[in-house]
Amino acid sequence: QSALTQPPSASGSPGQSVTISCTGTSSDVGNYRYVSWYQQHPGKAPKLMIYEVSKRPSGVPDRFTGSKSGNTASLTVSGLQAEDEADYYCSSYAGSNSWVFGGGTKLTVL
Amino acid sequence: EVQLVESGGGLVQPGGSLRLSCTASEFTFSSYDMHWVRQATGKGLEWVSGIGTAGDTYYPGSVKGRFTISRENAKNSLYLQMNSLRAGDTAVYYCARGEYCTNGVCSSPFDYWGQGTLVIVSS
Numbered sequence: 001q002s003a004l005t006q007p008p009s010a011s012g013s014p015g016q017s018v019t020i021s022c023t024g025t026s027s028d029v030g031n032y033r034y035v036s037w038y039q040q041h042p043g044k045a046p047k048l049m050i051y052e053v054s055k056r057p058s059g060v061p062d063r064f065t066g067s068k069s070g071n072t073a074s075l076t077v078s079g080l081q082a083e084d085e086a087d088y089y090c091s092s093y094a095g096s097n098s099w100v101f102g103g104g105t106k107l108t109v110l
Numbered sequence: 111e112v113q114l115v116e117s118g119g120g121l122v123q124p125g126g127s128l129r130l131s132c133t134a135s136e137f138t139f140s141s142y143d144m145h146w147v148r149q150a151t152g153k154g155l156e157w158v159s160g161i162g163t164a165g166d167t168y169y170p171g172s173v174k175g176r177f178t179i180s181r182e183n184a185k186n187s188l189y190l191q192m193n194s195l196r197a198g199d200t201a202v203y204y205c206a207r208g209e210y211c212t213n214g215v216c217s218s219p220f221d222y223w224g225q226g227t228l229v230i231v232s233s
Contacts, residue, residue: 003156034219036220038220045224046223051221055218096168098157100157101147
């Protein structure tokens, strides 16, 4: 299966909102609710931020919201803070016990 | 706190083999699916393999036939045997916790990750 498509970069000023897209196909994002988002700071392991399209694990600020429409999922970060600067990855179940990740988006807080 | 600790990475020649290990703690390891995910330097994440609680295994086409995932529940350990290694397999390999399902409700996969172990395939 092919990687999910994410924009390579996104940016916003502190306090603003930014949305990152994740485009797949009807065989993955469009067909399952198992879309997740991860935050990765340099040299660190990925951290789960959103699962099942829009659910937040305990401890993740409600500034992070997820949604999906058709074959495209989105992560919105509201009230941007300096610590939100990181790489963000999406993932989706792709059927037959397989998973696919996105190429990643580098979020810069200006 | 859930912990996943990988080991076994290193430098290996093309065509060689390497076995990665992941030791889990602070959760009932045998009740969870487990996965390996890799990340080449400066690149995105790539799912490499998964194993269910019954030992059923899954791979993407890029590693099928070369990589073997296994688990030893008595030791809370996950393994990845990598054979016929290529330069393109060079990456940090992460162990990640998968789903736990009970009564038709499943937890989120990939909710905890190890710190990763670096594999370099080069002559």
